[in-house]
Amino acid sequence: EAGVTQSPTHLIKTRGQQVTLRCSPISGHTSVYWYQQALGLGLQFLLWYDEGEERNRGNFPPRFSGRQFPNYSSELNVNALELEDSALYLCASSWGQGSEKLFFGSGTQLSVL
Amino acid sequence: GESVGLHLPTLSVQEGDNSIINCAYSNSASDYFIWYKQESGKGPQFIIDIRSNMDKRQGQRVTVLLNKTVKHLSLQIAATQPGDSAVYFCAENISGGSYIPTFGRGTSLIVHP
Numbered sequence: 297e298a299g300v301t302q303s304p305t306h307l308i309k310t311r312g313q314q315v316t317l318r319c320s321p322i323s324g325h326t327s328v329y330w331y332q333q334a335l336g337l338g339l340q341f342l343l344w345y346d347e348g349e350e351r352n353r354g355n356f357p358p359r360f361s362g363r364q365f366p367n368y369s370s371e372l373n374v375n376a377l378e379l380e381d382s383a384l385y386l387c388a389s390s391w392g393q394g395s396e397k398l399f400f401g402s403g404t405q406l407s408v409l
Numbered sequence: 410g411e412s413v414g415l416h417l418p419t420l421s422v423q424e425g426d427n428s429i430i431n432c433a434y435s436n437s438a439s440d441y442f443i444w445y446k447q448e449s450g451k452g453p454q455f456i457i458d459i460r461s462n463m464d465k466r467q468g469q470r471v472t473v474l475l476n477k478t479v480k481h482l483s484l485q486i487a488a489t490q491p492g493d494s495a496v497y498f499c500a501e502n503i504s505g506g507s508y509i510p511t512f513g514r515g516t517s518l519i520v521h522p
Contacts, residue, residue, distance in 0.1 A: 341511070
């Protein structure tokens with residue numbers, strides 16, 4: 297069984313640009329979570345999607361957005377990139393609302409120059 | 410020994426020693442806890458979990474202890490091996506609802522051969 301897959305694995309952008317990160321959950325999982333992990337820091341919650349709907353949002357500005365598609369895959373969009381957006385962006389999936397255990401992908405390493 | 414740097418706390422041990430990684434959680438309503446291991450370049454991977462109706466749970470070479478009175482978790486790794494070198498995160502959750510799993514700061518474990 298395939299795990300959570302994320303693409304691309306690495307990305308280099310410049311300030312002011314926009315980026316889209318992609319995530320495919322484990323087959324059968326309906327919930328997708330996005331976390332930001334800055335270098336040496338913990339995981340900061342960004343967004344949670346379940347059954348195509350945004351269920352919760354972390355303390356991030358509106359230029360961080362996303363969506364979940366009917367096949368439960370998800371995109372994270374970041375507009376007007378800033379230097380401090382440089383981080384590892386992790387996607388996790390779970391069986392659905394109320395499910396407790398998250399399964400993580402390997403992340404997308406975003407560098408903003 | 411354990412030291413607290415600018416970002417991640419670090420625990421350095423010798424191969425074969427037992428390691429203890431500590432975590433304080435914040436929400437007294439949390440009733441489900443998970444330890445994750447994150448190796449370099451990878452996403453966090455599930456190690457072991459424990460529910461609040463237990464105070465100890467054992468896995469293969471790992472034991473999790475839960476002290477609800479002081480909101481404290483620990484992860485014990487027996488006979489630590491170089492392959493155990495990674496960052497370890499605890500996560501707290503509330504079962505059955507829409508609570509977002511919240512991750513601790515993480516501890517970097519370095520195992521010296």
